[in-house]
Amino acid sequence: MIKTRGYAAHSGDQPLQPFNFERRTPGPGDVQIDILYCGVCHSDLHTARNEWNNTLFPSVPGHEIVGRVAAVGNAVEKFAVGDIVGVGCIIDSCQHCGSCAEGLEQYCENGFVGTYNGHSMGGGENTYGGYANNIVVRQEFVLKVPHTENLAAVAPLLCAGITTYSPLRHWKVGPGQKVGVVGLGGLGHLGVKIARAMGAEVVLITTSPAKVADGQRLGAEGAIISTDAEQMAAARGSLDFILNTVAAPHNLDALLALLKRDGTMTLVGAPSEPHPSPDVFSLIFKRRSLAGSLIGGIQETQEMLDFCAEHGIVSDIEMIPIQQINEAYERMLKGDVRYRFVIDMDSLQGE
Structure with a gap:
């Protein structure tokens, strides 16, 4: 298992706070990623505050992830250590239903696995998202980041x-x-x-x-x-x-x-x-x-990243340390951000 530091909500009426947990050791087809930046989505707030009445606590939000590959399993062919990669809203799906066969994993007929607040395929454990210093994801759900500059502003593209x-x-x-x-x-x-x-x-x-x-x-x-x-x-x-x-x-x-x-x-x-x-x-x-319309499949998400790189499109962002996430949620509710908060995960070093 891999020791991980992050921020979590423990109930819908409590602020997010430091949280130590473990990720699985990478298997043959897994990619271990050191998270550099994570965007803050309104869905994060809805989930952390249980506004959709489906939150699995403790909840580590975050599904707009950009990071650097730290390790790969021996069956991984698409990625190598040091690659800059992204992870969006989905980290698994059944891979055999009609929707998955068409590259529409977001409409998986057996239910996709969310990057956070999701049950792993075949298991009951809660998935923890990108408000953390690392993550382990199947290679099929990891994306190549073609941008070479302003990686923090790329993160919100993942959702x-x-x-x-x-x-x-x-x-x-x-x-x-x-x-x-x-x-x-x-x-x-x-x-x-x-x-x-x-x-x-x-x-x-x-x-x-x-x-x-x-x-x-x-x-x-x-x-x-x-x-x-x-x-x-x-x-x-x-x-x-x-x-x-x-x-x-x-x-x-x-x-x-x-x-x-x-x-x-x-x-x-x-x-x-x-x-x-x-x-x-x-x-x-x-x-x-x-x-x-619900997000997009993995193939289309890669297409979007490539399109945005070609056209010089990134998000307009305000960078914050993880310690300001609760304040950021309050500001987000007031529309006081132009136009996306992004967490600099280097700020976790002091936790």
């Missing part, structure tokens, strides 16, 4: 990046399309960058006029203030696709009205309480679609 890339790719966003991105947070700011890099005309949809200038800096060519009835009315039927990144319950009908005939709005934000049900007439009269 926020693939969460926005996958639906944009699946619904074939590209040149000649007008795409709305709802919300300019950890997900939305990457959605703007990636949709623009795909060649679409991007429109930011936000409740905050103060975010318009930043949306334009990131690549949005226009903006709609969703609380302004005149702007919303003027934009009706103007968008081919909407990527909705907001993780709080809100009225979907007003946004659906912005779509053209046959347009789709895809939800990627995961609120702790449901959205109000949309009016069916918002859908049937223009043959609009309301869809959802």
